[in-house]
Amino acid sequence: MTVLERLAALRALMKENGLAAYVVPGNDPHASEYMASHWFEMQWISGFHGETGTMVITHDQALLWTDSRYYLQAGIELKDSTIELMRESDIDCPKLIDWLSENANGVVGVNPEMFSVNDFADWKEKVELKSIDLIKPLWTEGRPVIPQDKLYPYSADYAGESVESKLARIREIVNRKSSNGQWALIVSALDEIAWLLNIRGNDVEYNPVVISYVVLEADQCTLFTDLNKVDTVAQNYLDFNNIAVQPYEEVFAYIGGLKGAVFYDGARVNEALFEAIPADCKKINAKSPILIDKAKKNAVELEGERIAMRQDAVALTRFFKWLEEEAFADGKTQTEWSLMEKLHEFREMGENFVEESFGTIAGYLGNGAIVHYTATKDNCAEVKPEGMLLLDSGGQYLDGTTDLTRTVWLGGRIPQQAKLDYTYVLKGHIALATARFPRGTRGNQLDALAKQYMWAAGITYGHGTGHGVGHFLGCHEGPQNVRTDNNPTVLEVGHVVSDEPGIYRTGKWGIRTENLIAVIPAKQTKAATTEDEWLAFETLTLCFYDTALIEMSLMTEDEIDWLNAYHVRVYKEVSPLLTDAEKSYLAYKCAAIEL
């Protein structure tokens, strides 16, 4: 079937069902950032293969909304498809829902599995919606199945807490909010399920999760997943923990039989699940207690993060040593892609390494200034031993999840602006890492600490300063972050966030410096005037900075002291895992700097 044939078939179904428009968002039923290809419905109907986009089909129009990363790709892939590209960043590009409410002129069909309850409710205020899946009857050939990889128990030695303990705690939280003890909590986010049940899987790239739903009740816990995923070991583990297993698609019928209060997080639970709740149940839309709890890492999880960081540091040290000493030796040539592959090789040697935690970003020269740049084997720049390289990568280890960015100068004379840019970024990065703040402080209050020096120079960046990071789970997790947005979440002990300010100079270079930092308690000082409890950050990531790029005249003594102490720590923690030659290299990179 061609895209034109697919659109025609869809329109015929729309007509049969009295729909004026049909919307296909690039979502899955679990509000996932990374999706299994089974749910590439938007890609299937449009022929566009970018990661983000939403298709709108009316009887005489077809439009695809996507963001600036994909304009080029979409332009090529949508050619001859009759699909109009809607460039979201254009000032005169209408918001999708506004376009719909002006142009739909009738009922708009959507697959309710692909919409969160909250989004569905917002849209419903502006257009007449009908819950209906029109892709399933059409996409019968060549549709990838839902991954059937095995799930596996994730030891409490890594998780730091037994399933029993987690279930008891979450039940207690929900119980307190429920009046008569008869309740159910619907869990659909894959990282929440993996955390709650101490299970992991291989269903989604970069994310060791299991495609499934959970319905938690006071006296039972039911996991809905493809039964092929559950081998004897897994079955024994689930049995032992009193977790019942039912087929994935049975979740709707099961929810249809619930009584009492039904709790769901409307931002993450999909509309189809919500519609399955019986009318006489009390429906309570509340932030997921699992999401909140999962974000506060326990001592074992944090210790695991530290172990993973050392493995990661070894890989990065080896990579940078190779890059300096061997990559260009004997006339060898390199590309962004070859660097990515080499880094993967080194990471793969690490103990307990499972996979990357996201697609490595290796941005050479101007490519570093493209914030979501992805080099591919066939489309990447040649890298020479000169100029700036931005390298953002991370690993999934059984012990934890890593994510770090280093920007290094590969050779040649360093332009003064490059040193200034690097130093503004570094000063902001240090300001956030060294912040002390009273309990109750939100990430958005700290955001400007990382930006103040570049702001003074008239420079800023559009991405967040810090995202939450999971523990051997998603590289991005909520609810905490460090961004400009008015996120009401306060930073709490055990939260892990990234610290990654950046400066992007189009066509020249991108500079980003990223560590993961964990929120820890800080002691009250003697000078304290209030009873406030204090928090600070522990830097988890262990990788040297390129000190050649630092403009020393901008650095304060405190900043230099911090940097030198960090490098001492990096050497101390990482060198025992290195060969003598690697140790020498690391010692050289970690040498103290002076004003």
Place this chain on the structure above:
Amino acid sequence: MTVLERLAALRALMKENGLAAYVVPGNDPHASEYMASHWFEMQWISGFHGETGTMVITHDQALLWTDSRYYLQAGIELKDSTIELMRESDIDCPKLIDWLSENANGVVGVNPEMFSVNDFADWKEKVELKSIDLIKPLWTEGRPVIPQDKLYPYSADYAGESVESKLARIREIVNRKSSNGQWALIVSALDEIAWLLNIRGNDVEYNPVVISYVVLEADQCTLFTDLNKVDTVAQNYLDFNNIAVQPYEEVFAYIGGLKGAVFYDGARVNEALFEAIPADCKKINAKSPILIDKAKKNAVELEGERIAMRQDAVALTRFFKWLEEEAFADGKTQTEWSLMEKLHEFREMGENFVEESFGTIAGYLGNGAIVHYTATKDNCAEVKPEGMLLLDSGGQYLDGTTDLTRTVWLGGRIPQQAKLDYTYVLKGHIALATARFPRGTRGNQLDALAKQYMWAAGITYGHGTGHGVGHFLGCHEGPQNVRTDNNPTVLEVGHVVSDEPGIYRTGKWGIRTENLIAVIPAKQTKAATTEDEWLAFETLTLCFYDTALIEMSLMTEDEIDWLNAYHVRVYKEVSPLLTDAEKSYLAYKCAAIEL
């Protein structure tokens, strides 16, 4: 009538009307911060004369909620009243509305004029409310009348914009939101009315406002106020500007006759006005466009602020000179009250001075650490030529409104902690004043800039860092501020806010340093990487800092340069208004400091 008799009479009325409880908040019908005594209903029913509090009366209980500033006073004044004091800051003190919803057991009566539409709606979700005024029939003797002072036109030479222009602009804004052009906008906040109509009055202490309502429509504008306030000059002015005048209490009947869409700001418009809107009108709760517009000062208003600042600076210079040279000479003694009176004398000499913009706070030693400290003639500390004095004061000038705080050392050896505290505050104050930031930045993003240095020392403060300030209007105004709260308002060119970090050491000293700063456009730098427009602050206040309190080792070169440049500017702008002796004093206080 004694308080006991008042309570008994109220309970009899409650019984007649089938009420289980009655609530008397310390509000007026205009959501004012400062109120005319006509509306001291809470004070009348309770016998408590603090500024803030809410009374709840049931048939067998009477309770007063108030905050920590008033516990002592309330304890004394409520003695023998049967009224229980509810200390809001106590951890186990229930929130008033929660107490009501648990204990009212029936209908709760409230005067809807004393509740904003939004508060009323919030309460209605938790208790059964009845709109009824039971104080009016009881408080017949000795109730102060609504002030009858004349209103006067406020020249566009000061306001910078004619009434005609303001009305046209606000009408255009509302018109755009209204579908068919038939609309009304209810305005009840007194500062909004004064700004919109370019009128001022003397009805409320510290606030040159006119007690009134306005209903603005596409083709007319009606001012509801006591007709005694409108003399011939005022009448001619209002006639000329096509502003109709009706008696204050007629507003309800007038609103009852409206048609079409009725706009109101539910945070500021009272419930009684809302209830007067006809059922078939479309009611639209939207942030007041006047509030938003008023906050963005025009060039004439800002120039007026600068003029007022010079007058204020002269008064402060004279005051501090007197304090150093004369206050304690020849065995004279001083108190916090005598200093307040002296400062008033100096301010009163200023051109275009009208009144103070709030009650001066003169906090000597430990009194400076009490954030809302108010010295009275009969209850104030003796001030000696030693130790720390915090002085927070401001003036209403026809040209604009001022508000500044200086903390000075009066003599004796300075403790090292005092210097550290002063310097942390000063560094934060400078960091905010010198911030550059992209358009779209909110005040809460900048808050931590003012706190970062004291945070590093484990110190913080509980009040806001900056409040909005009106132009010859309220010393506190919205919607902009610099606080930790998630205020969604972005800072815009023309916004004026205070910059007032502080450190409070119980029993020892309070240190606060406050200037007013205005948001101004800043140029893009050559180093800019984006098209963002940039903003910065202009410091408006012109008064030297006590440099003797600075711990120089904590100061950066940039901070010292900023301080020295500020002192040069203060001398340059203020000295032309001083006598030679005063000039010498100011030159001495503005002398450059060096590392």
